[in-house]
Structure formats: C-alpha cells, structure tokens
Amino acid sequence: MTASLRSLPGLALLAAVGMGAALVLALLVAPEDADQGVSQRIFYIHVPVALTAYLCFGLGAWKALRLLWTGEQRYDLESYVAIHQGTIFGLLTLVTGSIWAKASWGVWWTWSSNQLVLFLVLVLFYCAYFMLRFSLEEGPRRARSSAVYALFGVVLIPVSFLAIRLAEDFIHPTVFTREGPQMTGTMFAAFCAAWAAVTLLAYVLYRVELAGKRLDADLRELREALQ
Amino acid sequence: MSGGEYLAAAYAVVFAVVLGYVAIIAAKLQRLQRETRKLLELARAQPGEERRSAVYAGGVSEATASEEPPSA
Numbered sequence: 001m002t003a004s005l006r007s008l009p010g011l012a013l014l015a016a017v018g019m020g021a022a023l024v025l026a027l028l029v030a031p032e033d034a035d036q037g038v039s040q041r042i043f044y045i046h047v048p049v050a051l052t053a054y055l056c057f058g059l060g061a062w063k064a065l066r067l068l069w070t071g072e073q074r075y076d077l078e079s080y081v082a083i084h085q086g087t088i089f090g091l092l093t094l095v096t097g098s099i100w101a102k103a104s105w106g107v108w109w110t111w112s113s114n115q116l117v118l119f120l121v122l123v124l125f126y127c128a129y130f131m132l133r134f135s136l137e138e139g140p141r142r143a144r145s146s147a148v149y150a151l152f153g154v155v156l157i158p159v160s161f162l163a164i165r166l167a168e169d170f171i172h173p174t175v176f177t178r179e180g181p182q183m184t185g186t187m188f189a190a191f192c193a194a195w196a197a198v199t200l201l202a203y204v205l206y207r208v209e210l211a212g213k214r215l216d217a218d219l220r221e222l223r224e225a226l227q
Numbered sequence: 228m229s230g231g232e233y234l235a236a237a238y239a240v241v242f243a244v245v246l247g248y249v250a251i252i253a254a255k256l257q258r259l260q261r262e263t264r265k266l267l268e269l270a271r272a273q274p275g276e277e278r279r280s281a282v283y284a285g286g287v288s289e290a291t292a293s294e295e296p297p298s299a
Contacts, residue, residue, distance in 0.1 A: 023238075039230035042237040049241065092244055096237045103233035205248060212255050219262050226269050 008207055015204045018197035025190035039103035046100055048195040050093040050119070052202045054157050056086030057126065059206075061154035064147035076143035077217075079150055081210045083129055085202055090123040118160040125153050 026044035033040035060082035067075035097116070098108045111117060129149055136142035181188050228236075 027234075027238075037230050039233050041234050045238055045241055088244065088248065092241055095240050099233050099237045099240070103228075103230055201245070205245075205252075208252055212252060212259065215259055216255075219259060219266065222266055223262075223269075226266060226273065 022194040022197040030190040042100040048198040053089035064150035
C-alpha cells in the first residue's frame with residue numbers, strides 16, 4: 001500500500017465524524033431563522049455542497065491546466081475524477097436548492113433567477129464534458145480535448161458565483177455581503193463546520209475514486225502483459 | 228408538506244446519494260478484487276521468468292505488485 005493510500009482510512013473517519021458534528025450543529029445547535037423557520041436549516045447542507053461543487057470544478061480545471069502545461073498523463077485522470085465529483089455535488093446542489101425553493105417560495109424551480117439558471121448551465125456544461133470524453137478514443141488526444149473543455153468550463157464558475165450580486169432579481173437570498181455574513185455567530189460556526197465536513201468528504205471520495213481508477217488501469221495493463 | 232419534512236428530504240437526498248456513491252465504489256472494489264485473483268491465477272500458471280517479465284512490462288503500481296504470491 002502506498003503512503004498516500006495509508007492516510008485514507010483516517011481521513012474517511014475524520015470526514016464521518018465531521019459530518020456527524022456538522023449535522024448536530026446545523027439541526028440542533030444553530031438557532032432557528034425568524035423568517036423561514038425550520039426550512040432555513042437546508043442552508044447548512046445546500047450552500048456547502050454548492051461551494052464544494054465549485055471547488056471540484058476548479059480542481060478539475062487546475063489539473064487540466066497542469067496536463068496541458070506539463071503533458072503528464074496522470075493529470076488527465078485527476079481532472080476527470082474532480083469533474084465527476086463536481087458534477088455529483090452540482091446535481092445535489094440543484095436538488096437541495098429545489099427542495100428549499102419549494103419550502104420558501106412555493107415553487108420547485110424559477111427561471112427568473114439568474115443564479116439558478118447559471119448554476120444549471122454550469123452543471124449541464126460539465127455533464128456534456130462526459131459526452132465529449134467518452135465519444136473520443138482513449139489516448140493523449142482525448143486527454144487534451146477534455147482538458148481544454150474543462151478549462152473553458154471554469155470561466156462559468158465566477159459568473160455563476162457573482163450572478164446573485166449582479167442580478168436585478170431578489171428572489172435568491174444573499175447571505176454573504178461586503179459587510180460580512182448576514183447571520184448570527186452560531187449560525188456562521190455551523191455553516192463553517194458543515195462546509196469543512198462536506199469538503200473533506202468530497203476530498204476522501206475523490207481520493208478513493210482516483211485510487212480505484214488507477215488500480216483498474218494497472219490491472220488492465222497487467223492483464224494485457226500476462227496474456 | 229411542512230418545513231420539517233422539506234428539511235428531512237434535503238438531508239436525506241444528500242445522505243442517499245453519498246451512500247449510493249459509496250456502494251458503487253464498493254462494488255467496483257469487489258470487481259477489482261476478483262480481477263486481481265484471476266490475474267494471480269494466471270501469473271501462477273506461467274513459468275517464473277515469463278511472469279517476471281510480464282509484471283515489469285505491465286508497469287504495475289506498488290499496491291498491485293505487492294499482491295504477487297510468494298514463489299513456490
């Protein structure tokens with residue numbers, strides 16, 4: 001077992017404990033919102049999951065840049081796994097956001113909110129990444145094409161993130177302003193704990209998936225050599 | 228549906244997706260375990276010199292190489 005794999009069980013345990021602590025903070029410790037009531041607690045899972053999706057897409061783009069810069073093929077798999085994670089977390093953001101929208105606004109979805117539509121565009125863009133990737137034959141050409149596509153996608157991240165501030169509509173709430181977070185200290189602590197736990201969980205899943213894919217590639221090569 | 232039910236639904240969705248993801252990874256690891264076992268049998272069936280050159284040609288990682296059985 002390599003040194004990097006040895007740290008995985010410990011990290012996984014830490015992620016599980018962190019998720020448990022974040023759940024307790026979000027559901028039991030943080031005070032109830034005066035406006036939205038209990039449904040506001042969806043914030044503690046929805047926003048960390050969304051921010052983690054942005055992080056994963058950013059990591060995927062960074063690895064893609066490294067691939068184009070150095071030509072090292074290992075970055076292709078790393079970029080792919082990060083984007084895969086980002087897409088899963090992105091879809092989770094859409095689902096949890098939709099549930100929160102129904103609870104707060106009375107609708108599952110609204111096309112009038114730029115933030116929602118741009119996030120949907122971002123996720124759909126990365127869903128198309130897989131169509132591109134699997135339509136090409138495995139090799140350096142596929143790696144380069146996927147890397148260029150991943151880099152284009154990263155442009156959408158700041159646009160999506162800033163859309164809420166640039167948009168004219170006021171449907172989607174703005175919690176983080178220039179004056180700081182618009183919530184109590186306990187709420188902010190619960191949010192930070194949830195974000196740290198979700199990010200760590202995503203990192204552990206990223207490492208596990210990457211290890212599995214590398215092992216798969218090694219075994220395929222070994223099978224070819226033995227037969 | 229009440230606010231509490233929406234809250235439960237949002238957290239349950241995240242939990243279910245993470246659980247599903249872990250289940251898929253576990254299934255994949257089982258497949259890799261089966262594959263490793265088959266390769267071990269294949270390697271055992273080959274003469275020593277041929278097996279060594281195949282392993283080197285395969286360029287296996289440290290994790291996979293350590294699965295090689297002790298020579299009989």
